[in-house]
Every structure is written in C-alpha cells, then in structure tokens.
Amino acid sequence: MARIMTPMESDILHEALRKRVFGRPGEMVIMAVLVLCATVSLVTTVLIVGVLIRESLTFFEEVSLRDFFLDTKWQPLFQPVSFGIWELVAGTLNVTLWALVLAVPVGLAVAIYLSEYAHTNTRRVLKPILEALAGVPTVVYAYFALTFVTQDVLRPLLGNQQVPIFNAFSASLMLAVMILPTIASISEDAMASVPRDLREAAYALGATKLEVAVRVVFPAALSGIIAAILLAIARVVGETMIVAVAAGSTPNLTLNPLAPIQTMTGFMLQVGLGDTERGSVDYEALFAVGMMLFVITLLFNIGAYFFVRRYREEYE
C-alpha cells in the first residue's frame, strides 16, 4: 500500500517543491528585498577593501613603499618623521608570541580534560563558564592588565626598575585570558568529534588514558586544534583595547615582554583619539597600517577556515 519513499525520491520531490515559482506578484518584491539584504555583506567587504586601498594609495604617494618596508623606525608624530612598519609589526608579534606561550598549553590541557576526562555533567557546567570568559568586553581585560597585572603583581614582584608602567607582558597575560576559551572550546569540539573506535582500539592494545588522549585523540584532532590556534592569533592581532591601554605607545623593535611597545592596532587607536587633520600624513598612515592589519588577520582567518573544513571532512 503506502510505500515509504527512498531517500533519493524524497530528495527529488523536495527539490521539485522548492523550485516552484512564486505564486503571487508581491513575492517577487520580497525576493528582491532578500537579495538586497544579502548584498549588504558583500558591499561591506568591498567598502572595507576600497577605503583601505584608496587612502593607503594617498599615503604611499608621500611615503615610498621602500621606506614603509625597509625603514626600522616608526615615528609619524614628530620630526624627523619616519614610517618603518616593522616596529609596529614587532609590537604585535611580541604580544601575540607571549599570549600564545601562555594560552596554548593551558587551553589545550582544558580541552583534553573536558573532552577525555570530565564527566558529562562536569563538562556541561564548566564549558559555559569558560565560554563566559569569551563574552567579557576587552576593555575590562584592559583595565585588569594595567591596574591589577602591572600595578599589583608585576611591579611588586620584579621591582619598579624592571617593569615599566606600560609593558607588553601585562597585555599578553590578559590577551591569553581572552583567547583561552577560543582555544579550549574549538579544540574540545575537534577532540569530541574523533570517532570512539580510535580510542577503543588504542585501549584494546593496552594504552593508558593519558596515552589515548595525547597520542591518539590529540593527533587525530590536530587540524581542528590548528584552526583554533589560528583563530586565536587573528583575535590577538586585531585586539585593540588591551594593548592600547596596557602595552604603551612606544614603537619598539623587540620581543622582550617587559618592554613598552606599540602594536599596529595601538597606533590606529592613538590616531583615532587625537584630532588628526584629514589629509595629513599620519591620518593616511592609519589606513596603511589598517591595510597591513586587515591582510594579516585575513590570512589567519582563511587558514583557520581551511583547517576547520578539513577536520569536518575527516570525521563529521
């Protein structure tokens, strides 16, 4: 009598029903509005790229690409002006490096605990709490970096001589707290999607829990873990408030965590705070640095997208 459709037949029916044209004339208007909505995001991208390129070109009329990439001093605000981007890139690299050194081991340990050791109920309680860390506005972390980390911990511990009031490390520490949930949560997702069979097979061969976690699950989830770290890097590189408040505004070609530095975002905020004249070189420099920042974060985001797709293909 009534026959159940095969999945293929149901797909065909489904598509046929979906493809039916609009019944009422007013619905073409609705369709047009929906398409218009979808173009907003495309227009946003075009505008971002357009604005950055256009204003950067004005900047590069006055400062040669050669100076931008080969000078070693970033000194836009006083004479003699000099626009060597590397001091700002080094500042960003400095805080990113130390934030990763702090956050990656802890983040991965948290991910392993939640995925391999924790009871389901424990995970259900702990994961939302950790993710709440990701919802804290970064200006709050900025406040902690300057007041608590520098004034209450680093300076009493190492002495005021050693620790300038603005230093890269206080920012790195709070950046690490900021990205910890990103690393832990995405890595945990990747580990949780490793098939049970792999674990069971390893146990059957006599592996201990630790060995299963570190030598079976961890490598199997590696592409998801790499994606998590790349996303975290993109967030650190683009973060503004923490570094602007706590790391200082002294461009500095160093990876020393206790030095005052300035990052790319830090410089951009500095220009935004001052009433720089439109058309002046340092106003245009905002866009050249913005371009650099945009390209760097884009590369890391695309990398993360690629790795996420890869682990989805592997196990999901």
Place this chain on the structure above:
Amino acid sequence: MAHETRALRATGAVERRQIASNLSRYVFLGATLLGVSVLAFLAYQTISTGASTLSLDFLTSYPSRFADKAGVRPAILGSLWILFVTIAASIPVAVGTAIWIEEFAPKNRLLTIVKINLANLAGVPSIIYGILGLTIFVRFYGMDRSLLAGGLTLALMIIPMTVIAAQEAIRQVPPSLRDGALALGATRWQAVRYNVLPNAVPGIMTGLILSVSRAAGETAALIMIGGFTFLRFDPGPPPFWPPSSFLDSFRDAFTVLPIAIYGFTIDSRLEFQANAAAAIIVLMIGVLTLNLIAAIIRERFRRG
C-alpha cells in the same frame, strides 16, 4: 632467564604508565580550574574595588574632574540608544540574508562567495569597522560623530555573526514543516513566512542577543568614530520626546559605557580606578543579563 627479566621490566613500565596516566587527570583538571578561577578572581577584584563607588549618584551623574562626583549617566544613555540603532538596523538585514541563503539562494558559486565572505567579515578586527564607519558614515554621509554613525558602524560589525547564527537556527527547523506547507499548495515565501520562520525565531533571538552583547562591550570601533568625549548632556531622544525631534536627536554626539571605563582606566589619578571598576560592574551586569536571556531562550525552546 632473559625472558623473565624482560617481563619484569615490562611490569615496571606498565606501572609507570599507569601512574603517569592517573596523575595526568589532576594536571588537566588543574588547568581547567585555573581558567575558571581566573574568572572568579577577576569578578572578586572588580567588586571589591568598585562596589563602594557604585551608587545611584554614580549612575545618574555627569562626568567630573573629581572622582567622587564623576558618573556615567551620558555613557549609559549613549550605550542604550546606540544599541537601539544597531538592533533596528541589523535585524532586518541579518535575518533577510540568512533566509535568502538558506531558503532561496541558487546553490552556485555566488552562494559560496557570500558564505566565505560572511565568515571572513566575522573575523575582521573591530577597529577596521571603526575606520570604515569613520570614512563612510561620519565623513562621506556627513553624519558627524553621532549616535547614528556609531549605531550603524556596530550594525555592520555584528551583521556577519548574526547571519551565521540565524542560518543555523533556520537549518534546525525540520524540512517536513516546509515540505508539508509546499505540498498543500503554499508558495515558497508562504512556507518560509508561516512555517519556517516562527520555528526559527528562538534560535535567531539567541544569536541576535549574543551579537548585541558583543556590540555593548565594543570600545575601539566607537573611539575611532569619535566616542571619546566628555558629555555634559543626555545624548539621544529626551524623555517624552515630541515625534518631530526623535530622529534629529540621533545626530547628537555620544559616548558609551565601555569608553567611560577606558577613560577612567587611563586617568593618571589613581582614585579613578574605583570608578572604572564600578562602571565595569554596570557593564558586566548588562552583558551577563543579555547572555542569561539568550541561554534561557535556548533552553526553553530546545526541541520544543
């Protein structure tokens, strides 16, 4: 003989491996507790520093040179009105985009480009949205450094993540609901409007609220478009606004709560740190309330 010693050695190794494995549990647990206790510790620090400053006066006073008189009234109003603009501008666009992608878009290269573009926009640093808003809204459209320019900038910033959440919500609606409507002769739009959307609303709301809580804490983008000012008046529509001045008042200059926190934090006079902590308590109550509402909606409508 040789065989025996090897067996014994193996036993010792197994024991060591077991001990290492048992210890590892506490190492990984310790790391997790470290993460959770950081959150608890930061909350404790803020409350112990800021609680004594937090009062009705603090909420209703204007900024001041004196720490004990300085309040966050314009910042709170600015935050509320900016979020009003952000929500009004982003809901239709984000939901429309998600509906188009999930229900109507032809499955071709254009769709792939739209999707990848959204994923990338969601990762663009907020300060870049700030310079976009500065160039387009503040300068090109001549909105000046206003509530309107700030709200629209934040709307552009949260649209990508709201779209991604709304897409997820629409995808969760069982296809049978849509197909049933289509089988009964509904047009595609009718099926979406009356069967799919009502069932996706809780998921869309959850995503929207989380995006708005992100916007509520945004600082850098709004500093770029000129939100770092000391206001001695209430930005936005006055209470009992006459309809004629409602739209005009969105051209007011603005500041927001996160920028007030920034201002208190970088003040060289240390007594302002208590004001920063008090303002953080206010902001966090707002952000956590939003997150709580999102969590409640998500729980209540889970497989309803």
